[in-house]
Amino acid sequence: xxxxxxxxxxxxxxxxxxxxxxxxxxxxxxxxxxxxxxxxxxxxxxxxxxxxxxxxxxxxxxxxxxxxxxxxxxxxxxxxxxxxxxxxxxxxxxxxxxxxxxxxxxxxxxxxxxxxxxxxxxxxxxxxxxxxxxxxxxxxxxxxxxxxxxxxxxxxxxxxxxxxxxxxxxxxxxxxxxxxxxxxxxxxxxxxxxxxxxxxxxxxxxxxxxxxxxxxxxxxxxxxxxxxxxxxxxxxxxxxxxxxxxxxxxxxxxxxxxxxxxxxxxx
Amino acid sequence: xxxxxxxxxxxxxxxxxxxxxxxxxxxxxxxxxxxxxxxxxxxxxxxxxxxxxxxxxxxxxxxxxxxxxxxxxxxxxxxxxxxxxxxxxxxxxxxxxxxxxxxxxxxxxxxxxxxxxxxxxxxxxxxxxxxxxxxxxxxxxxxxxxxxxxxxxxxxxxxxxxxxxxxxxxxxxxxxxxxxxxxxxxxxxxxxxxxxxxxxxxxxxxxxxxxxxxxxxxx
Numbered sequence: 001x002x003x004x005x006x007x008x009x010x011x012x013x014x015x016x017x018x019x020x021x022x023x024x025x026x027x028x029x030x031x032x033x034x035x036x037x038x039x040x041x042x043x044x045x046x047x048x049x050x051x052x053x054x055x056x057x058x059x060x061x062x063x064x065x066x067x068x069x070x071x072x073x074x075x076x077x078x079x080x081x082x083x084x085x086x087x088x089x090x091x092x093x094x095x096x097x098x099x100x101x102x103x104x105x106x107x108x109x110x111x112x113x114x115x116x117x118x119x120x121x122x123x124x125x126x127x128x129x130x131x132x133x134x135x136x137x138x139x140x141x142x143x144x145x146x147x148x149x150x151x152x153x154x155x156x157x158x159x160x161x162x163x164x165x166x167x168x169x170x171x172x173x174x175x176x177x178x179x180x181x182x183x184x185x186x187x188x189x190x191x192x193x194x195x196x197x198x199x200x201x202x203x204x205x206x207x208x209x210x211x212x213x214x215x216x217x218x219x220x221x222x223x224x225x226x227x228x229x230x231x232x233x234x235x236x237x238x239x240x241x242x243x244x245x246x247x248x249x250x251x252x253x254x255x256x257x258x259x260x261x262x263x264x265x266x267x
Numbered sequence: 268x269x270x271x272x273x274x275x276x277x278x279x280x281x282x283x284x285x286x287x288x289x290x291x292x293x294x295x296x297x298x299x300x301x302x303x304x305x306x307x308x309x310x311x312x313x314x315x316x317x318x319x320x321x322x323x324x325x326x327x328x329x330x331x332x333x334x335x336x337x338x339x340x341x342x343x344x345x346x347x348x349x350x351x352x353x354x355x356x357x358x359x360x361x362x363x364x365x366x367x368x369x370x371x372x373x374x375x376x377x378x379x380x381x382x383x384x385x386x387x388x389x390x391x392x393x394x395x396x397x398x399x400x401x402x403x404x405x406x407x408x409x410x411x412x413x414x415x416x417x418x419x420x421x422x423x424x425x426x427x428x429x430x431x432x433x434x435x436x437x438x439x440x441x442x443x444x445x446x447x448x449x450x451x452x453x454x455x456x457x458x459x460x461x462x463x464x465x466x467x468x469x470x471x472x473x474x475x476x477x478x479x480x481x482x483x484x485x486x
Binding site: 027028029030031053077078079080081084087088091092098100101102103104105107108110111122123124125126127128129130170171172173174175176177178179180207 | 315316317318319332333334335336337340345351352353354355358361362386391392393394395396397398399400401404405431432433434435
């Protein structure tokens with residue numbers, strides 16, 4: 001019987017080795033697989049190359065991994081954010097390498113790797129500093145730059161629901177980099193809120209079919225769903241973390257929608 | 268040339284040029300104001316590059332959902348008929364020419380439609396590009412919304428960009444606090460000059476030849 005579910009999150013990431021290239025899903029805080037990153041931090045692998053859209057928020061998740069000095073190089077599109085002080089400090093101190101890639105080229109490099117395409121021509125970046133000296137070619141009178149696929153040893157992704165076959169569904173804009181990254185790594189590890197029985201997921205709506213997934217780690221309802229906190233704090237409408245605020249039980253109708261009846265929010 | 272219009276007025280002026288049925292991406296910052304000024308009889312679909320069509324306005328504090336954010340990482344809502352998709356599909360929508368309009372901020376726009384809006388090249392600044400380069404060439408019409416002059420009075424519509432380029436020859440129109448410009452194959456045209464602003468004055472201040480396409484009733 002196929003069973004990709006690994007209950008022990010530390011066991012799920014135990015083979016991530018020093019020097020590995022690791023893709024980490026998420027756009028800002030949405031879709032960031034915080035529990036897997038925390039496990040990676042406990043595991044202690046270092047000298048990592050991290051592929052992720054951003055370079056960490058606040059002091060948790062990817063930012064904590066950076067702070068611990070485990071990352072040699074970041075490949076990302078937008079490291080500079082209002083809460084990216086950890087990366088900013090390392091970069092200014094010359095303690096981390098940065099490969100800056102336009103977001104669309106970044107995701108297409110990932111998609112191409114997963115689809116067996118070694119390189120492609122993109123219109124994005126032509127004539128800019130980021131592609132100085134890069135091979136270009138004209139098609140139909142328009143210039144394109146040659147961009148190479150980007151493969152990883154591991155992908156760490158946050159999904160919403162999965163089954164033991166590795167079929168994964170996402171939630172709202174937290175989908176972002178999940179589906180392409182799942183295809184582009186030798187080993188793909190997905191943390192989900194909930195593992196459901198085979199057959200429960202709508203076969204018409206599986207953004208990541210199980211063929212791309214090696215391990216599924218149920219982490220329980222993320223902290224914000226039952227008690228109003230989320231990866232280090234609730235966010236306000238500007239995406240800023242807030243420490244205190246509305247009564248989470250009263251205020252988070254979305255959270256209630258999100259949590260199936262009869263499931264407790266404990267982890 | 269005292270006349271300057273406010274950001275809100277400019278957003279309304281720009282919104283008036285987006286037709287019913289258009290699919291639009293609004294960049295981070297001032298361009299997001301455009302959403303508040305879309306005429307009520309038009310149905311505009313908002314695209315956010317982190318993976319959603321039919322994005323709705325910000326929620327009230329009680330309905331913030333950390334899984335539902337826009338490209339500026341602010342909480343948003345979904346309208347009926349919304350769809351979610353991954354980053355590869357989202358940027359394919361731009362690169363593939365499916366997006367009708369995008370509205371971006373700008374540091375500089377050149378007379379030939381080059382855009383600089385991702386880096387000031389300052390030493391010590393953390394470089395970040397995000398989706399700027401993809402957006403700048405990925406929509407059928409690229410509108411830039413910016414002040415016409417810097418705080419110290421230097422023009423931002425220039426013969427050649429001094430800042431690092433985001434994309435070459437991609438801007439169609441520039442909406443500024445003094446006038447609206449069109450980047451045409453034959454040169455830069457003024458399509459709307461606000462208040463007492465004249466094309467001759469703009470020409471003098473910008474040091475660029477300008478084609479007068481203002482209409483007597485406009486402005």
